[in-house]
Amino acid sequence: MSTVTENNAVAATPPKPAFRINWIKLAPVLYTIGLFVLWELAVIISGLPHTVLPAPSRVFQAIVQYWSPIWKNSLQTFYTTTLGFLIAVVAGMAIGLLIGWSRAIYAGLYPIMVGFNAIPKVALVPILVIWFGIGTVPAVLTAFLISFFPIVVNVATGLATIEPETEDVLRALGAKKMDIMLKVGIPRSMPYFFGSLKVAITLAFVGSVISETVASNNGLGNMMASAQSQFNVPLVFAGLIMLAVEGIAMYALMAWLERRMTGWAHRSSMAA
Amino acid sequence: MPGRLERGDAMALVSIENVDMRYGGPEGTLAVSGLDLSIARRDFTAVVGPSGCGKSTLMKLVTGLHIPQKGAVVVAGHEVTKPVSIVGMAFQNPTMLPWRTTLDNVLLPLEIVEKHRHRLRKHKDEYVAQAEALLETVGLKGFGSKYPWQLSGGMQQRANLCRALIHEPELLMLDEPFGALDAFTREELWCVIRDLHASRDVTIVLVTHDLRESVFLADRVVVMSARPGRVVAEHPVPFERPRDLEIMYRPEFNEMVQALHGEIANARELA
Numbered sequence A: 001m002s003t004v005t006e007n008n009a010v011a012a013t014p015p016k017p018a019f020r021i022n023w024i025k026l027a028p029v030l031y032t033i034g035l036f037v038l039w040e041l042a043v044i045i046s047g048l049p050h051t052v053l054p055a056p057s058r059v060f061q062a063i064v065q066y067w068s069p070i071w072k073n074s075l076q077t078f079y080t081t082t083l084g085f086l087i088a089v090v091a092g093m094a095i096g097l098l099i100g101w102s103r104a105i106y107a108g109l110y111p112i113m114v115g116f117n118a119i120p121k122v123a124l125v126p127i128l129v130i131w132f133g134i135g136t137v138p139a140v141l142t143a144f145l146i147s148f149f150p151i152v153v154n155v156a157t158g159l160a161t162i163e164p165e166t167e168d169v170l171r172a173l174g175a176k177k178m179d180i181m182l183k184v185g186i187p188r189s190m191p192y193f194f195g196s197l198k199v200a201i202t203l204a205f206v207g208s209v210i211s212e213t214v215a216s217n218n219g220l221g222n223m224m225a226s227a228q229s230q231f232n233v234p235l236v237f238a239g240l241i242m243l244a245v246e247g248i249a250m251y252a253l254m255a256w257l258e259r260r261m262t263g264w265a266h267r268s269s270m271a272a
Numbered sequence B: 001m002p003g004r005l006e007r008g009d010a011m012a013l014v015s016i017e018n019v020d021m022r023y024g025g026p027e028g029t030l031a032v033s034g035l036d037l038s039i040a041r042r043d044f045t046a047v048v049g050p051s052g053c054g055k056s057t058l059m060k061l062v063t064g065l066h067i068p069q070k071g072a073v074v075v076a077g078h079e080v081t082k083p084v085s086i087v088g089m090a091f092q093n094p095t096m097l098p099w100r101t102t103l104d105n106v107l108l109p110l111e112i113v114e115k116h117r118h119r120l121r122k123h124k125d126e127y128v129a130q131a132e133a134l135l136e137t138v139g140l141k142g143f144g145s146k147y148p149w150q151l152s153g154g155m156q157q158r159a160n161l162c163r164a165l166i167h168e169p170e171l172l173m174l175d176e177p178f179g180a181l182d183a184f185t186r187e188e189l190w191c192v193i194r195d196l197h198a199s200r201d202v203t204i205v206l207v208t209h210d211l212r213e214s215v216f217l218a219d220r221v222v223v224m225s226a227r228p229g230r231v232v233a234e235h236p237v238p239f240e241r242p243r244d245l246e247i248m249y250r251p252e253f254n255e256m257v258q259a260l261h262g263e264i265a266n267a268r269e270l271a
């Protein structure tokens, strides 16, 4: 307690102006603006036509001009991505728990999962199309397939790395496997799980956009593919910008969730 | 206490009879062999021996975490065939769960032990009061709401002791619980353990490599041989209770520590 009062005393001595700009907080905004300014300047100086590299001003013009289709397709991509992602969260959690449950299951399933993960998911899209036709379903499934692996691996890792001493203490009290999972395994794997969501949501966008590009009449992937075939390059870039906005928003949401749900892991050394 | 050293008698809370324990199949490490030990109720036994001689294995045999391939372990009149919940355990590494407050960590065994888990929700207040009283006896009054990372190593180990005691075990097993602490904190905790043993109806087995610790705390020091471990000597500790930290400056105390030291050095050479 004495250190607190000391700190206050030190902090109180130099009189500080009441208002100061927090440069660290502003930095992301400033750097983003800087990037767009540089891009704009580069286009002006190089004189590249907007069919090769449109300036940001031209891209924003395209966003305004085509707002209605952009909005509709952005919603569609957002919908397929989050749906695929949510399925991945539920399935990834369940399979992660199953794999982490016993060594035998871990030994048997892990190599299969690794092999499965090594397959480029874009190669699965044609199969999904044969089974489900083009459109929403293959996009959701591709987003799911590509994003669930990191969730599985992280949940299983959290379970597999329980300290043997902790397990001994509980087993000596008569704890069943289920008790150990509920009291230690699952809470312990939560930081790994929430950490993996950031990776998974980013991958989910990759999956849905790939599928929309090759096999859909909807979504940003499809919109960009058709804009490209019409040499409407500003619209292609407008699609990219929308994807970036959605991606950043979802990533930020996952990062916030992680901090909210597992603050203890950052304070203690366990997760380190 | 007459009959304390006799095997298989009704006084004994724990009796280990000619036990072999091998890890990892028939070709694996033989950790203990021909182990014989009997521990009377209310007794405080310290187990010392060279590193890797099977002291932790002994702990796990008594708690039922391992079942021996040969011989029998009998605790409270029953042969051990599965984990026995009349024991509390504490290890060198405090193993507090970082997402739980100290109080919730201490209450954890009650969520597991069959006798308490169904009563816990209804009688929560009663159990919380009990846990807080226990925290107070180890000098952690008011720290129940803190998280483990907010406690020092010594405080975590005190909380760890409370967790081992909350379900009122008849037998407390301590595996080098003070190994990671500095000398002053360690002595403080010796006094905590000494007072717990004096004030409660509990039998304590302490595994340690600190010979002064074993002589200061125990009624009897058991010396094990190098691996495969077995009991090579048992020494009753003659010092009267209650003991003060000052007895460690008495010549008899140091003589006993030195004699033990020599025995363990011998046990290592024979291996």
Ligand SMILES: Nc1ncnc2c1ncn2[C@@H]1O[C@H](COP(=O)(O)OP(=O)(O)O)[C@@H](O)[C@H]1O
Binding pocket: B023, B024, B029, B030, B031, B050, B051, B052, B053, B054, B055, B056, B057, B058, B227
């Ligand atoms: N789970 C295990 N699997 C294989 N060998 C083990 C295992 N646990 C302990 N051992 C071996 O058994 C011997 C005794 O170990 P332990 O009881 O931990 O010794 P101590 O606690 O006296 O240092 C050591 O040689 C150790 O390597």
Ligand SMILES: [Mg+2]
Binding pocket: B055, B056, B175
């Ligand atoms: Mg050991």
